[in-house]
Amino acid sequence: MRGEPLLEVRDLVVAYGRGRALFGGGAGIVAVKGVSFDITVGEGFALVGESGSGKSTIGRAILGLAPVAGGSIRFDGQDIAAFGRRIPLSFRRNVQVVFQDPRSSLNPRRTIRDAIGQVVERHFATSAPATEARVGDLLAKVGLAAYFMHRYPGELSGGQRQRVAIARALATEPRLLICDEPVSALDVSTQSQILNLLADLQRDLGLAYLFISHDLAVVRQVADVVAVMRHGKLVEMGASEDLYRNPTHPYTRMLVSSVPKPDPRGREERRAMRVALRHAANASPAA
Amino acid sequence: MSGAGTAAAGNGPAPARATPGRQVLRHMLAHRATTLALAGIVLMILVALLAPLLAPYDPNYANVRHRHQGPSLLHLLGTDNIGRDTLSRIIYGTRTAVWTSFESVALALVIGVPVGLLVGFRGGWWDRLAMRVTDIFQSIPSLIFAFALIAVLGRGTNQTALAVAIVFAVILMRIARALALREREFLYVDAARVAGMSTATILFREILPNTVGPIVVEAAIMLGSAIMIITMLSFLGLGLDATVVDWGSMLDEARNYQATHPYLALPPGLAIIFAVLMFNFAGDGLRDALADKRSTRAAAPRRRGPRPPAAAAGPGDLPAAEVIAVRGLAVAFPAAEPGRPPLEILSDVGFTLRRGETLGLVGESGSGKSMTALSLLGLVPAPGAITGGEIRFGGRDLVALPEAELAAVRGREIAMIFQDPIAGFSPVHTIGDQLCEPLRIHKGLGEAEARARVVDLLDLVGVAGARERIDDYPHQFSGGMAQRASIAMALSCGPRVLLADEPTTALDVTIQAQVLDLLGDLQKRFDMSVLLITHDLGVVAETCDRVVVMYAGQIVEEGAVGDVLARPRHPYTHALLMAMPRDDVRMARLPTVPGAVPAPWAWPRGCRFMPRCAFARPECGAGPVPFVAGTRCLRAAELDLAVAR
Amino acid sequence: MRRLILLRLGMSLLSLVLAAAFVFFVIQLSPVDPVVLALGEGADPRRLEAMRHELGLDRPYVLQFLSWFAGILRGDFGTSFFTHRAVLAMLGERLPVTVSLLVGGGTLAIAAGLAAGFAAGLRPGGWTDRVVTSTVSLALAVPGFWFALMLGLLFAVQLRLLPVAGYVALADGPLLWLRSLVLPSLALALHGTAVIGRHTRGVVVDVLGSPFIEAIRARGTPPGRILRRYVLKNAMVPVLPVIGVQLAIIIATSSVMEKVFVLPGLGTLMVASVISSDFPTLQGAIVVVAAMVILINLAVDLGLGLLDPRVRPQ
Ligand SMILES: Nc1ncnc2c1ncn2[C@@H]1O[C@H](COP(=O)(O)OP(=O)(O)OP(=O)(O)O)[C@@H](O)[C@H]1O
Ligand code: SF4
Numbered sequence A: 001m002r003g004e005p006l007l008e009v010r011d012l013v014v015a016y017g018r019g020r021a022l023f024g025g026g027a028g029i030v031a032v033k034g035v036s037f038d039i040t041v042g043e044g045f046a047l048v049g050e051s052g053s054g055k056s057t058i059g060r061a062i063l064g065l066a067p068v069a070g071g072s073i074r075f076d077g078q079d080i081a082a083f084g085r086r087i088p089l090s091f092r093r094n095v096q097v098v099f100q101d102p103r104s105s106l107n108p109r110r111t112i113r114d115a116i117g118q119v120v121e122r123h124f125a126t127s128a129p130a131t132e133a134r135v136g137d138l139l140a141k142v143g144l145a146a147y148f149m150h151r152y153p154g155e156l157s158g159g160q161r162q163r164v165a166i167a168r169a170l171a172t173e174p175r176l177l178i179c180d181e182p183v184s185a186l187d188v189s190t191q192s193q194i195l196n197l198l199a200d201l202q203r204d205l206g207l208a209y210l211f212i213s214h215d216l217a218v219v220r221q222v223a224d225v226v227a228v229m230r231h232g233k234l235v236e237m238g239a240s241e242d243l244y245r246n247p248t249h250p251y252t253r254m255l256v257s258s259v260p261k262p263d264p265r266g267r268e269e270r271r272a273m274r275v276a277l278r279h280a281a282n283a284s285p286a287a
Numbered sequence B: 001m002s003g004a005g006t007a008a009a010g011n012g013p014a015p016a017r018a019t020p021g022r023q024v025l026r027h028m029l030a031h032r033a034t035t036l037a038l039a040g041i042v043l044m045i046l047v048a049l050l051a052p053l054l055a056p057y058d059p060n061y062a063n064v065r066h067r068h069q070g071p072s073l074l075h076l077l078g079t080d081n082i083g084r085d086t087l088s089r090i091i092y093g094t095r096t097a098v099w100t101s102f103e104s105v106a107l108a109l110v111i112g113v114p115v116g117l118l119v120g121f122r123g124g125w126w127d128r129l130a131m132r133v134t135d136i137f138q139s140i141p142s143l144i145f146a147f148a149l150i151a152v153l154g155r156g157t158n159q160t161a162l163a164v165a166i167v168f169a170v171i172l173m174r175i176a177r178a179l180a181l182r183e184r185e186f187l188y189v190d191a192a193r194v195a196g197m198s199t200a201t202i203l204f205r206e207i208l209p210n211t212v213g214p215i216v217v218e219a220a221i222m223l224g225s226a227i228m229i230i231t232m233l234s235f236l237g238l239g240l241d242a243t244v245v246d247w248g249s250m251l252d253e254a255r256n257y258q259a260t261h262p263y264l265a266l267p268p269g270l271a272i273i274f275a276v277l278m279f280n281f282a283g284d285g286l287r288d289a290l291a292d293k294r295s296t297r298a299a300a301p302r303r304r305g306p307r308p309p310a311a312a313a314g315p316g317d318l319p320a321a322e323v324i325a326v327r328g329l330a331v332a333f334p335a336a337e338p339g340r341p342p343l344e345i346l347s348d349v350g351f352t353l354r355r356g357e358t359l360g361l362v363g364e365s366g367s368g369k370s371m372t373a374l375s376l377l378g379l380v381p382a383p384g385a386i387t388g389g390e391i392r393f394g395g396r397d398l399v400a401l402p403e404a405e406l407a408a409v410r411g412r413e414i415a416m417i418f419q420d421p422i423a424g425f426s427p428v429h430t431i432g433d434q435l436c437e438p439l440r441i442h443k444g445l446g447e448a449e450a451r452a453r454v455v456d457l458l459d460l461v462g463v464a465g466a467r468e469r470i471d472d473y474p475h476q477f478s479g480g481m482a483q484r485a486s487i488a489m490a491l492s493c494g495p496r497v498l499l500a501d502e503p504t505t506a507l508d509v510t511i512q513a514q515v516l517d518l519l520g521d522l523q524k525r526f527d528m529s530v531l532l533i534t535h536d537l538g539v540v541a542e543t544c545d546r547v548v549v550m551y552a553g554q555i556v557e558e559g560a561v562g563d564v565l566a567r568p569r570h571p572y573t574h575a576l577l578m579a580m581p582r583d584d585v586r587m588a589r590l591p592t593v594p595g596a597v598p599a600p601w602a603w604p605r606g607c608r609f610m611p612r613c614a615f616a617r618p619e620c621g622a623g624p625v626p627f628v629a630g631t632r633c634l635r636a637a638e639l640d641l642a643v644a645r
Numbered sequence C: 001m002r003r004l005i006l007l008r009l010g011m012s013l014l015s016l017v018l019a020a021a022f023v024f025f026v027i028q029l030s031p032v033d034p035v036v037l038a039l040g041e042g043a044d045p046r047r048l049e050a051m052r053h054e055l056g057l058d059r060p061y062v063l064q065f066l067s068w069f070a071g072i073l074r075g076d077f078g079t080s081f082f083t084h085r086a087v088l089a090m091l092g093e094r095l096p097v098t099v100s101l102l103v104g105g106g107t108l109a110i111a112a113g114l115a116a117g118f119a120a121g122l123r124p125g126g127w128t129d130r131v132v133t134s135t136v137s138l139a140l141a142v143p144g145f146w147f148a149l150m151l152g153l154l155f156a157v158q159l160r161l162l163p164v165a166g167y168v169a170l171a172d173g174p175l176l177w178l179r180s181l182v183l184p185s186l187a188l189a190l191h192g193t194a195v196i197g198r199h200t201r202g203v204v205v206d207v208l209g210s211p212f213i214e215a216i217r218a219r220g221t222p223p224g225r226i227l228r229r230y231v232l233k234n235a236m237v238p239v240l241p242v243i244g245v246q247l248a249i250i251i252a253t254s255s256v257m258e259k260v261f262v263l264p265g266l267g268t269l270m271v272a273s274v275i276s277s278d279f280p281t282l283q284g285a286i287v288v289v290a291a292m293v294i295l296i297n298l299a300v301d302l303g304l305g306l307l308d309p310r311v312r313p314q
């Protein structure tokens, strides 16, 4: 049905905060409770869900930033969980990330050239002039003039910083880009610029996306497949067309019906539907 | 604040700036106290280096015949009990003080900082061990610990410096660890890991530069403390070699002649004060230079600014259908640098809030929505102030109302809820206590009555188990529940107007829908007028009767929701609508608005939307555009901006 | 709250054990051999050996520590190398002076520090603030013992209002006791006042700028009530730990005041035992000081538990 899987996640379990010995223990919490999905080459795959549902944790586990307690994550057939702490550069090169908060994801004390250049040097061992040229190319790719090379993050606007973060991720020529709420910190007018940029890159570079977001309208613009998470589990997954048109799980229906539409016509009907769904949910708390 | 920090729209160049390091130095030198402190430190170092040249006498040369002399031309600062020249001893004492303090602090830095950074960054077992060690130092004061070390190391100049260094190293380790822990949380560290950087690279190239500032501040202040502790130790007789001249032992000797020759204690004491003062000022200056601008803002005087002149038209009642009418409202902050004109962040804001309606106030970050709402309550944060306009509420002008009368309006006639519901409650008081307060202040209810009423209200807004939860603290509430509780509080005195500043922005979309639906119900039930602030046109469409659109401190459009969203008349409203992603279609490309919202100091003189407007003409930049017939666009009449659906 | 008390009590005991162990092992690093100290250089090696065995000094350090610490728990702090008296008795004579100084200096520092900090923080940038801020900067640079000398000079030597030196026990007359403590307490409180004042000022400014104060103002709560009910309690949460640290520092620096005003407290005892390598006395005194500091920290933790629900274990 879909293409060759690039990333296969099977029964993934992630637990935080265990094993604190020497005074001060505290039970761990299980943030992801057995989640499975595939992402194929060049595909836009979205994880949606409310805050705390575990969607970011899945992204962090794939990046080796969160401890995998069970299950497997295979990229190109290789199990990442088996790497432990030492994740090989080849994997780092293939899977990159863009985070939500462009303020915190760039080091305030390093110029844009340093931030991107260090990644280029690490992965391609380029000479200084070649690095500089490559940074210029990457900036051009995300629509920033070479002028920004010698700026500090504090001198950039939120949208510009997010462009820099994307350029840094592209520096390794990845095949999978994990985008963790990449536009939630941005104004609407800037948000659409970044969404268009991500779409262009997908088309031009054949990138696959794992797109993590709580905003269904944003997800709609980038995702081919959508998976809905709640309390650490997937409740529904499907092609985005189907899922938005005919959500089957009650939680997904609630989610879809809760998104505000910029059109006051029909708002009374939408509201009546939400009320009915809430009644149904209260009546059968199984969901 | 605004995510769009720079004036530069799109890819246009922004004005060049100095690197952060140079900026910090410039910042420091801009303050006279800091400059003097740096000069003072340089002076001390010079005196220390050139002591043999500067001192008129050998500091240990005793001339018993000249003992206990007051200041004279021969001995500028007099002599001590065995006739040694005080000035020479102060000069050589400077040498000792500078040397021992720099030695101990340098040693402490070399030991403490790398260890602290490493354990903080790595975490785990090593970190816990290190923390246990520093815990021990929480129960043994530094000076006492220094006693124990001197007992072991023996007395002497180097031993004392070493003991002080060990004490300081532990303190620095704790500071460096905390800094590393803090930095570790920033996403740039994760990004570096994902990029495949090694631990050493991350530690020394990413984290260290961000921790240097606070550590240098600490080190500067430690230099002063080192002088203090070492003189204290040598005053106690535990300190330095007998042959070394130092301020502490000078004071010890002076103590013996306190009754007869009180003057002896002055020079060494003043020398210590000078030295410590210089190091402290340098440290403070550096800290201020590193801190962001907000701290200087907080230090500004707190008072309400001068009142604007009363509006020309005398007070008059509003038409019955209008609850609040704002006209020509302007709010300004004094410029960050003296000598610049004040920053006007609201200009000519005007709109009406009608009886029983929900009015949306929509705009992007930094457009002035919150400031507008705060102005209505007279709560513009100092040093900002309302500089013009009027706010009619019933028969009153809220701008001219004295503070005491305003306080009676707040919470009783006009209530407000905020974006972050949990941060809006005092964390150390129960929800119940806080919810009772408006009832007790404005309605004069007793404790039991107020509590009963609060339970009813919580029930009404859908907080389950209200009777038990009333004694919970804010941190025990989820965001959605806390927002319900703050709605209950806002409703408690039956206000005519509710100001809701992004009440659902911090909530999940399903909770947002619940809270908005609840607000709609309550608005009808209590016959309130609601001013709903949001950045989301979808929220406006779902909940509001009319809408006001703000851009860059101005109202750019006002109208009925159906009209504005179907046929916007201002290009900004149109662009905002078009740029919104929709969940019913996937679009090949979203229409975009070029550039970003400009900061207040970069607002254009003419139409403020001009740099980003697709319909701009040269005449749009000529001068301020007036608000005419519900919009602020020169071309409103000729443009057709209908939105197809 | 009960869980918090039990938890903190347990941690306090643990801290005491750790502090005692730390002091013990650090002092074992000393090159000074107590047996040589007792019998003199060049004593007969066999006699040295015998005495070492008799005192248990040939056992492993861990065992030595355990028996020393067990002794402390029984009230046996060992015998001074120098005076050959029971260490416990020596500590007992000196403790009242140190405690008196802590109470005097601590009360002054807390009261004056909080008052100055609130006065300054409520109107940042105002003239009170400027006076307080500059006084604090100056006070932090003045060595406490020099300030003590100057106070003595002014009040005792020049004005003859107060005694120059010496300590009068409480039992010998409360008024005399108080008079003997005035100058040392003032000198001792100097830095504590400055640090508490400076910190309180900053905290008050922060609390006043926090979103919940804005929300409370928007409810129409009168300013006086905001201050008494909300600012005070919220500000005390971060100030309390600073007070704890300052009290510990007051205990430590009282050693210097004891020297200036010739007061027989623990501080001068410690200094003397450092000079004479009287390790049992030094160790015992440090353990007593550590116990006092741990008690203060315990009080601070419990106070925080009362003030702030977020630190109470769930
Ligand atoms: N204390 C202050 N001192 C100086 N300028 C301020 C202060 N508070 C806000 N501003 C400025 O006033 C302008 C309006 O801010 P306001 O908070 O009203 O915007 P907003 O529309 O509510 O934005 P958001 O959507 O981010 O809440 C902004 O440019 C902001 O930078
Ligand atoms: S006045 Fe001109 S620049 Fe401004 S919105 Fe209208 S058309 Fe655009």
Ligand SMILES: [Mg+2]
Pocket: B369, B370, B371, B501, B502
């Ligand atoms: Mg706002």
